Each structure stands twice: as structure tokens, then as C-alpha cells.
Amino acid sequence: MSRTIALLTDFGLDDPYVGQMKGVLADKAPDSRIIDVSHGIAPFCISQASFFLAAAIKHFPDDTVFVAVVDPGVGSGRRIIAAEFGDTIVVAPDNGIVELAEADYCGTMIVTDLSETANQMRSSYTFHGRDIFAPIAANIACGSSLEMLGSKLPLRDVVRTGLKKPLWMENGVEAVVLHKDRFGNLVLNIPENQIMPERMSIPDKIPCVGIDAGCVRRACCYAELESGVLGLIVGSQGFYELALYQGSAAEKLNFGPGDSLVLKWGGI
Template structure:
């Protein structure tokens, strides 16, 4: 069996796009199992794709090749890069989608600029997942190294959006919503290594719906929340999430992936680890 190839896209499953990528991989890398991380990333939502990638990587075999195609700049002059995190390889557009993985696997990333190799391929202007990313992945699982495909790229030159850095203040923290799951839980860009206060509120001027601030509680599981009360929980994916027991936090405060909110401390300061 060859090296696994993992796919992460915003293509959905209604169109033939995912199937065409898998067809290219079946033809060019028939020994490699192809695993779907997700094709349900919100269209063009780089922060959500970055979260899915960072949350998934450690649960895959150490030699997996990940293909991430959430690429609003497809066909433009944006770079295509290959990143090595230990034995794992990630192929992605250089648009910030690697930012959370870089933070999670701090100190291990080695980047390669694959733009010239991509430019030599016959490709449509709108479907680099099928025409560039899948063929490059097939070359890599076939034994071609990233060094053979392009020059090294300094880490400082990688595009970053700042999504991996919540903004801490003396009165609270400005956080970004990375993901809304099917239950309506909102995953924030606050790592669960941070020690947060027991009670907080969400500043009303940063809510997208409603005029009143929403008080939230720090809890360890959903069942600790009374009906209609919002909680902040260290979730299973390594980040804090806002949740409502048997309800949807996203509906209560009207937030979506990519939105920001301000969590205010209620009379006490947090202890940062």
C-alpha cells in the first residue's frame, strides 16, 4: 500500500469535482488510499479550512500527503506551496490555509514553492485541484521529493491572516470563529491550553444579531449547561467552543465562520499559560 492521500476542499459533493480529483489519483497513484477529510468547507472560507486541516493532521498516518483546495485565488498569481510537518506533506495555495497547522506543529514546517512546477503543467484556469494538486500529490507518493519540484520558501514569506492569534486585552479577548459544526457549536481560535475565567460575556456591539450582551459560563461538558444558557467548552479539536445544551450557539448570537466576537471578563482577569 502506498502513502495515504487526504483531500480537504470546499467543493461539496453535488458536482463532479471531487470525483475527478479522485479519478486522477486512481490513475496516477493507484496504490495510495484516498481519504476524505471534508468537502464541506464553506465556499472560500480559508479560516475554516485551516481549522479542519490543523485538527485532522495528527489523526492520520505520519506519511500522509494532504491536498487542501480552498482557493479563492485560483488562476491568479498566488503561489502553490508544499509544506512538510515531520513526515506529513501538505499541498495548498499560499493563502493562509496553513497558518493553524504551522502554529500547532510549531518549529517543524519546511516550505517549498511549487509555483514553477505547477506552471509547467497543462491546466485549466479554474480547477487546479484536478489539474495541478492531484498530479503533484501523485508524484510525491511515487517517490519524488519536494526538493525536486521547487526551491525552498522562507517561513517568513508564507501568507498569514492572523487567524491563529486571538487578540488578548486586559478586559477580554477578541476571537475569530473558525467553524460552525452541524450542532451549531462555534469553534473559536483560542487554544484549549489557555486558562479562561469561569464567567464571561459577549460584547453586544460585536454581535451580528440582537442588542443585549450574552452571559456565558465555563463548563466541562454540554450537560452542565441549563436550558438556554451558553457555555464555553474546551472541545475535542484542541480549541474552545461556544455551545448551548441541545441548542445552537450559532443561532443564539448569529455568527458564522470568519466572524469575530469579543469575550469580556466579568470582573476578573484571566491567567495566561
């Protein structure tokens, strides 16, 4: 039985791209289960892709092969890598997608540079997901060893963007929005093990209709929040999120994946 293959892309579902990738996988790894993590990553948003990947890995079989394709550098000289987290393998462009997964992993990530193998494959310049990533993932799922596909890459050479490190200041923190979910909650790159104050504010945000950005309150769940009060809650994916009770914090604040915001200690 081939290994499970999990797909994570920014391709959406309106075009034939996801279907073509699945067609390649079905042809080359017919015994593999193919599971969609998401194809709704905001276009080119590596920070959101990194969050989705880190959040998903722990819920899949240990020997899953993830194919993570959010690839603004497609067709360029950027590397293609396979990152090992124990028995789990992530095939991805070397652009920071694996960063949060590495931060969450209790062991040492091992990385193989697949670029030489990729360069020997016939492909378009614009769709490496179908022409390179899917065939390589299928080969791995069917038993090909990474030693046959490339050489090890020193961890110091792996691209990282600093996503796992909020910028801590004397009286606050600058955070990055990793994800805006369909309820309008804004997931930040602040891990759940960080102790946060009871009251904060977003000092640079102009007042919004129906909410006061000068008051952000820590809460355990959405229902603890009063109407129109912004809350900072530990979400189910292991990171803090900004939320409104039965409302959209993203809509009110006009923040989305990749945006930075400052939380200042204290508030009304």
C-alpha cells in the same frame, strides 16, 4: 505501497469536482488510500480550512500527503506550496491554510514553492484542484522528492493571516470563529491551553430569543449547562467553543466561520 492521500476542499458533493480529483489520483497513484477529511468547508473560508487541517493531521499516518484546496485566488499569481511537518506533507495554495498546523507543530515547518512546476502543467484557470494539486500530490505519494518539484521558500515569505492569535485586551478577547459544526457549536481560535474566566459576556450582541448573550459560562461539558445558557467549553479539536445544551449557538447568535466576536470578562 504509495502514501495515503487526504483531501480537504470547499467543493461540496453536488458537483463533479471531488470525483474528478479522485479520478486523477486513482489514475496516477493507484496504490494510495484516498481519504476524505471534508469537502464541506464554507466556500472560500480559509480560516475554517486551516482549522480542519490542523485538527486532522494528528489523526492520520505520519507519511500522509494532504491536498488542501480552498483557493479563492485560483488562476492568479498566488503560490502553490508543499509544507512539510515531519513526514507529513500538505500541498496547498499559499493563502494561510497551513497556519494553524504550523502553530500546532512542535518542530519547524519546511516549505517548498511548487509554483514553477505548476506553471509547466496544462490546466484550466478555474480548477487547479484537479489539474495541478491532485497530480502533484500523486507524484509525491508515489515517491517524487520535493527537491525535484521546487525550491525552498523562506518561512518569512509564507502567507499568514493571524488566525492563531486571538486579540487579547485588558478585559476580554476578540476571537475568530473557525468552524460551525452540525450541532451549532462555534469553534473559536482560542487554544485549549489558555485559561479563561468562569463568566463572560458578548457585549455587542443584541438579546436573542431563548438565550442571554450577557452571560457566557465556562463548563466542562454540554450537560453542565442550563437551558438557554451559553457555555464556553474546550472541544475535542483543541480549541474553545461556544455551545448551548441541546441547542445551536450558531443559530441563536448568527455567527459563522470567519466572523469575529468579543468575549468580555464578567457577566450576570
